[in-house]
Amino acid sequence: MSTLKDEVEVLRKIPLFAAMDPSKLKLLAYASDKVEYEDGQLLFRQGDQGDAAFIVLSGVADIVSETGGTEVVVAQLRDHALVGEMSVFCDIPRSATVRANGRLVALKIGKGYLLDLIKEFPELATRIIRELAFRLAKTTADLAASERAARH
Amino acid sequence: MERNLLKFIWKNSRLKQVWLLFVIIASMPFYFLSLELPKQIINGPIQGRNFDAIDATQPFLRLTLPYGEAMFGREIELFGGLQLDRIEMLFALCILFMGFVFLNGWFKLYTNTYKGKLGEEVLRQLRYTLLDRVLRYRVARFRNLKGAEVASVIKDEVEPLGEFVGDAYSLPLFLGGQAITGLLFLFLQSVYFGLLTIAIVAFQIWLIPRMRRKLILLGRQRQIQARKLAGQVAETVDMAPDIHVNDMSNYTRARHYGLLQNILDIRFELYQRKFTVKYVNNLLMQFLSFLFYLIGGYFVITGRLDIGQLVAVIAAYKDLPGPIKGLIDYDQIRLMNEARYEQTIDSFRDDGLIAPELQTMPPQAVPRLEKGYDLDHVKLDDETGRTVLENVRLHIKPGDRMAIVTRGDDAARTAASVFAGALVRLVLPAAGTILLDGKAIDDHPESLTGRRIGYADGNTYFPAGTIRDNLLMVLKNRPTDESQRGSTAKRPTTAGMLNHVPPSADSEWIDYEDLGVGGKAGLDAHVARVLEVAGLTRQIQDLGLRGTVDPAKNKEFADKIVEVRHEFRENAASLGVEGIVQSFHPELYNSQATVGENLLFGTALDPAWAPNELPRNPTILAILERNGLRSAFQEMGQRIAEARIELFGDLAPDSKIFETVADVTYEEIVRLKEIVGRLKMAERQEPQRQEAAPKGKKGPQKLSDRDEVFRLAFDYCEAQSRFGVLDAETEAKILAARNDLRGEIGGMAEAPVFFHDPDRYNPTASVLDNILLGRVSSTVVDGKEKVLAAVQELVARTGISDGLLQAGLSFEMGNGGRRLSDQQRQKLHVARALLKKPDIIVFNEVLGAMDAAGRREIMTRLIDGPLQDEPDFRPGFVVVLLDDDLAERFDRVLTYSNGGFVETERKADEPQPHAIADAAK
Known part of the structure; x- marks a missing residue:
């Protein structure tokens, strides 16, 4: 049985929360649920309403895009990755399905609480923005690469 | 009914009134004698009149014939009396006086009791007569009757x-x-x-x-x-x-x-x-x-x-x-x-009462309907007196399956609803005749219409009682015991004064034979089938899972549940719930349960052992002391308080955390801060003193700060809060204390706690908790849902579904039946109409609270084959449809048009979905 202290240690290792005050991390650990998934279990499904964001603590999560009945694994997330934050911020349905690939332990942070947290810690907001910007850059690069590949 | 009160009383109690009068008159002489005696005592022995000589005597109890002198010219002595001297006379007279006091007292006691009883008997008669009237009112009258006023x-x-x-x-x-x-x-x-x-x-x-x-x-x-x-x-x-x-x-x-x-x-x-x-x-x-x-x-x-x-x-x-x-x-x-x-x-x-003959219990079984309904020139008015149907001529055979299609039109719906009501006498025709089996429906006894015609509408009212009571109520038409039936039969009453003593409500009222179910077991099976058709089986089973069962009354079922419990534990993997439920094991600490639950390891039978009371239960406190846990708990409480303050202390009162995740409120945190602050201060001032409660300010019933903190430990669950204040050593001590407690309670005459035991059924816990006998882990996603699904699967597999259904049927429906949803109550009404196996069932826009798809499913099942296992049961139907497209399943279809019904006769083998529309043209 891990205590809050252990969980805080885990959270501290996540770059997103590295700068946060330990007592606030403790609250975050307390407020979020540690959830365990078996292989193949869904964290959420594409099109669902988003009520929580997840941080992968251990294991691998597949990001699956479902279009016209076919499933394509578009990305894989590993340790300390933030996932599911988009529909929490923007109130849009889940843009993809996230599925556990093997045993997965994640931290589930409720929507209301995540927004509260960001309001209280601008530092966290900056980090999330940076993370999102990195992702956008990567997506842009990937898109350019695939366009190039298609042209050839 | 007698208009004059004195006449009413005389009519209902004349013999007793005469007897009462007789007793009162008979008591008078003794009363006067008892007033007379003191005078005699004073004049006689005390003042010594006629006792002039030392050993003079006087006769005691001398009796002469009254008016003897007048009749015979001399005094006729009947009894010479006893010769007593002065002292003896005093004693004799005083004892006689005491005797009269007793006798008078007894007379008073007797007449008062008798008067009281007589009053209550006449009152019972009066109330019974009034109730009888209420039962004989026509239904229309109840629209203007307030229940509370009648009551x-x-x-x-x-x-x-x-x-x-x-x-x-x-x-x-x-x-x-x-x-x-x-x-x-x-x-x-x-x-x-x-x-x-x-x-x-x-x-x-x-x-x-x-x-x-x-x-x-x-x-x-x-x-x-x-x-x-x-x-x-x-x-x-x-x-x-x-x-x-x-x-x-x-x-x-x-x-x-x-x-x-x-x-x-x-x-x-x-x-x-x-x-x-x-x-x-x-x-x-x-x-x-x-x-x-x-x-x-x-x-x-x-x-x-x-x-x-x-x-x-x-x-x-x-x-x-x-x-x-x-x-x-x-x-x-x-x-x-x-x-x-x-x-x-x-x-x-008296106006418009139903004749009492229509409500008498018939001596023989009620015959089946043969000819069905004949309606001739029937005119029906709605409640406002507006004519909604005119000139209805119709014949409905007992086996006919007839639909009335309204297409959602208001006028049509009103007309159809009034029509359906008229078929069961809820509405009387304004003109024309409604014959049932060749006789005006109004002249049929209710025993015939009530048992051979089933009726349900959108009504959702049920009296308080169990689901079973409310279901079976409609079958209770007549006691099966012959001796209970006639008006000559008397049940043991305190005084048999009623003109018609009704049979006892506790005798057997359900006629299994007439219903064709052959016995109690057959009835249970019949009920189960009816509920299945009405789509209630699953819901009632769920109620059964959440309800409690008394193992003393239903040992077989309780044993079966214990078996299912073992099966659930052994097959957790195949049911897909492995590791979700942490079972209660007598030798292990259950990390998903609170400290208090782990300590008690059972459920309280006595309120003094309820979770909230544990921290001040003297037995518990003694056991904690003995196992070195008292101080450990105190310290644990202190650390919990500090951890909570650290976590939530800085939050604003309106923070979302309090609403969503924190297990405390803002106010509690503020209070905790005060308590901890006070304790700290007290410690600094008097480090030696253990008792730190501030004296004087608080009343004795208020808990001291230390007790408040001590209390926190009991509700703590490490798996949920994860403060890290509960170590393995303390857990081991709690286990030891648990054993200690068990020994202690085992020595009590009446155990206040039912201990968790893998082999015993716990009567205070719900059936579901009995199956699980453990806690659902909080970290598993959708754990509760998974567990419930697994239990339901197991229920179906192990054949306890009947038992569960029976447990569910014992669910108390609450005031007006409101503990069930409208939908469930409407289904129950449908089930009731079906339960008595009538020859014709009238459904008046039933199941309106359901969604269309669910309603259609039930209606289809109803019409196509009401009770699959009872093939001889083929009732006719008159159904006012909410879903018009179901009309194609009926043999006859009525459509409302210009104040009348237009009928389309259809052959069953020739589906014509458009026939209705054609007919209307």
């Missing part, structure tokens, strides 16, 4: 009549006798004074009723207002949600207050007049004394009357005011009660 009449208004019954005849005769004797004495003393008295009394008799007229009127008004109050209060309770939603509470208060003020005004005037009458009464009686003294005194002084005579007159008069006052009081009570009774009877008028 108030039957319960409260007639109550004072009961007290009156015992006195109704005996008291006036008794008092009248006394008054006449008194008057007679007076006449014997002086004719003039006698005449004077009669004149005054006559004036009283003339005056008082005149003064009382208004009193009676007021009494009636008071009764009506009190009745109105009962109705208004009930309405307020019924519309409580509306009152809150629309901010009507102040208006409602004002309305109630207005009525209360009215009642006060009436009562005040009533008191004024009542006491005025009393005042005039007393005045007149005293005026008589005044006359006696004045006139008598004048005569004595002027020498026309000697003083001895006047004293005798006044002595004779002394006995008169008592009885006369009593008589006048009696008359007042009688009048008020007469008025009350008439008022009661008036509100239960």
